Amino acid sequence: MLASLLVHTTRSSQKLQPWKNTYLQTPSERQPSTDEIKRTLRSAVQAFSRVFMIIDAIDERRTSNSCRQAFLQHIFDLRAQCGINVFSTSGYTQDVTDRFKTQEAEIVEIRARDDDLKMFLRDQIAPFHRKLLKENSGLIEAKIIEVVDGMFPFIRLLFQSIEHKTSPQQLKAALEDLSGEKEVYLTAYKSIMDRIQAQHLESSRLSYHVLEWVVCAQRPLAILELQHALVIISKISARPEVDHDLAIF
Structure with a gap:
């Protein structure tokens, strides 16, 4: 990710073009080290009067080997040393939030508006030429919007859990099950597991x-690794239970 930031930063800097050509555009005997990337990124930043870095979905950065923490620390060091401006988006992840709070960053919670959620649900219902969904669209909108509580990524998952109900009783019972859950994550995951269990045995x-x-x-x-793993496990065992003799990557 640091290398990606360096590429974007050096696009307008002729001073650093030779380094970029050597390490990032043409084959070389070795890849630049992390320290080299850090030093060059710092030099690139200092070549501009103002720098704005936009980093999307920082919570999706790998946490193994403290990769995310190390990346954030370097960004914060750049901010302290060079005065760069940082704008980052993240799902709610406590350690990310805490790290930005230590930098006295302004944290703004972004939530989907109910009107936007209603519009999305109506677009989901529209392709279904089913009287059941259309007649109960108001109830569907109210219940799902209540459960997702402004968290847009879950709305599609919850709609999928009720879209194939065949009777008013089934639909209303499914909606009540959704609204009875206090945690939207639990509701979404339960919906996924229900759909898995409803599949054909082999697909499940x-x-x-x-x-x-x-x-x-x-x-x-x-x-590709996951595909290989599934081939191996299918040859070892036809049981759905975990085979504890398997070596996990």
Whole structure:
């Protein structure tokens, strides 16, 4: 991520173009070290009178080996040494929030407005030529908006949990189940698990295997690694339970 920041910063700096050409654009015998990237990024920042860094979804940065903490520390060091302006977005993650608070950063909570959520739900309902959903659209909107409490990413998951109900009784019961949960995360995850369990046996079993590898892996897996893992586990065991003899990456 530091290298990416360096690339963007040096685009307008002729002074640092030779270094950029050497390490970031043409093949070389070695990759620049982290310290080299840090030093050059600091030099690049100092070449401008004002610098604004925009970092999106900092909470999605890897936490293994303290990568996220180290990255944030370097950004804060740049801010202290060079006076850069930093704008970052993040889901609510306590350690990220705490780190920015130590820098006396202004923290603004961004929440979806109810009108925007209603518009999204209406767009979801519109393609369904089903009388049940259209007649109960007001109830669907009210219940789901109440549960998501301004957190937009969950609205699609919750709608998926009720979109295929076939009777008013089923629909209303499903909506009551949603509104009965105090934690929207729990509601969303429960909805996902319900859909997994409703699948065909083999599809459900595959979904559980995917979850096992994603949750138990010691580091994030690439898609190709996950595919290889699923092939291995399918050859070792046809059971949906975790095979404790497997070595997890």
